[in-house]
Amino acid sequence: xxxxxxxxxxxxxxxxxxxxxxxxxxxxxxxxxxxxxxxxxxxxxxxxxxxxxxxxxxxxxxxxxxxxxxxxxxxxxxxxxxxxxxxxxxxxxxxxxxxxxxxxxxxxxxxxxxx
Amino acid sequence: xxxxxxxxxxxxxxxxxxxxxxxxxxxxxxxxxxxxxxxxxxxxxxxxxxxxxxxxxxxxxxxxxxxxxxxxxxxxxxxxxxxxxxxxxxxxxxxxxxxxxxxxxxxxxxxxxxx
Numbered sequence: 001x002x003x004x005x006x007x008x009x010x011x012x013x014x015x016x017x018x019x020x021x022x023x024x025x026x027x028x029x030x031x032x033x034x035x036x037x038x039x040x041x042x043x044x045x046x047x048x049x050x051x052x053x054x055x056x057x058x059x060x061x062x063x064x065x066x067x068x069x070x071x072x073x074x075x076x077x078x079x080x081x082x083x084x085x086x087x088x089x090x091x092x093x094x095x096x097x098x099x100x101x102x103x104x105x106x107x108x109x110x111x112x113x114x115x
Numbered sequence: 116x117x118x119x120x121x122x123x124x125x126x127x128x129x130x131x132x133x134x135x136x137x138x139x140x141x142x143x144x145x146x147x148x149x150x151x152x153x154x155x156x157x158x159x160x161x162x163x164x165x166x167x168x169x170x171x172x173x174x175x176x177x178x179x180x181x182x183x184x185x186x187x188x189x190x191x192x193x194x195x196x197x198x199x200x201x202x203x204x205x206x207x208x209x210x211x212x213x214x215x216x217x218x219x220x221x222x223x224x225x226x227x228x229x230x
Contacts, residue, residue, distance in 0.1 A: 004157075035218070044118075045158075045206070045221040091157050095219075100171045101210065102148060103219055105157030 002027045004106035006092055012112040013082055020067075021077045021109045023092030031097045034068065036077045039108075040088040048090070051075065079111075087113045117141060119222035121207050127228045128197055135193045136225040140209030147190050148219060149182055150206040151175065158206055164190060197229045 003026045013019045025034070036048040051059045051068050059066050063083075067076045075094075079086055089110050093103040120139045128134050140147050145166050150158035161180070163171045166187035176182075179197075184190040194201055204226050208219040 037221075044223040045208075047218055050218065093157075100163045101146070102160045102163055102171070103158075104160070108155075108157050 002029075002094055002096070002104045004092055004094065004104055006090075006106035006109050008109045009107070010110045010112070012114060014114050015082060015084060017082055018078065018080045019082055019111065021079075021090050021092075021111065023075045023077070023106060025073050025075065025092070025094050025104075025106075027073070027094055027096065029096045029098070033095045033097070034066075034075045035093045035095060035103065036064070036066070036075075037091045037093060037103075037105075038086075038088045039091065040085075045091070049077065082113045084113050084115060087111060119207055119209050119220050121205075121222040121225045123225060124223065125226045125228075127230065129230050130199060131196055133193065133195045134197060134227060135191055136205050136207075136227075138190045138192070138207030138209075138222060140189070140207070141220055142188075144209035144211055144220070145187065146210045146212065147184055148208040148210075149190070149192050150208065152204040152206055152224070153202075161192075161205075194227070197227075199229045202227055202229045 005024045032053045034051045038048045039045045049061045063080045065078045089108045091108045092106045122137045147164045149161040152158040164184040179195045182192045204224040206224045208221045210219045
């Protein structure tokens with residue numbers, strides 16, 4: 001079974017600041033992807049960034065980047081130059097390639113960007 | 116709009132009544148997932164279909180819950196004899212077959228309130 005821990009229930013930063021959300025996970029599988037999803041208030045879950053576990057290079061997507069430490073099973077998300085529209089719940093989720101390929105979500109971090 | 120659509124968006128019902136939710140996935144996606152999300156928590160996996168076959172069910176899916184995907188297109192999730200503990204957001208997601216991106220595309224959810 002997989003477990004996901006997001007140790008920061010809530011975070012709050014000022015607009016334009018950089019913020020890092022932490023995530024640790026536990027899996028015995030070797031072939032998996034890792035995702036960060038964003039869920040804005042009353043809106044649908046959307047993908048922020050994706051990392052294949054076999055890749056050593058950290059994924060980046062515009063202002064979003066990850067720090068993937070496979071041995072430590074750590075997968076943090078860094079948001080640079082934060083914007084008001086980044087306010088949302090953020091969920092870390094590993095996805096095992098075999099079988100159902102279902103996402104297992106952490107409890108989330110509520111991020112608020114203040115003007 | 117070619118995203119995942121869910122209906123109804125909101126449902127208020129009295130304890131003991133039956134409710135049914137519908138999900139229309141993205142047309143070329145053969146995998147379909149149902150998740151349940153309670154307030155302030157991450158989504159929890161309920162069940163998964165590949166085409167019309169239901170291949171995995173969580174232990175969270177009690178015998179009052181049934182899901183179908185009769186022609187491998189839309190899916191329904193029925194809850195019989197609803198209880199107050201069933202109050203949650205029910206999320207549907209779809210994805211392409213294995214070996215592509217692994218990304219799940221989510222609908223906006225169906226919020227159930229059981230009085």
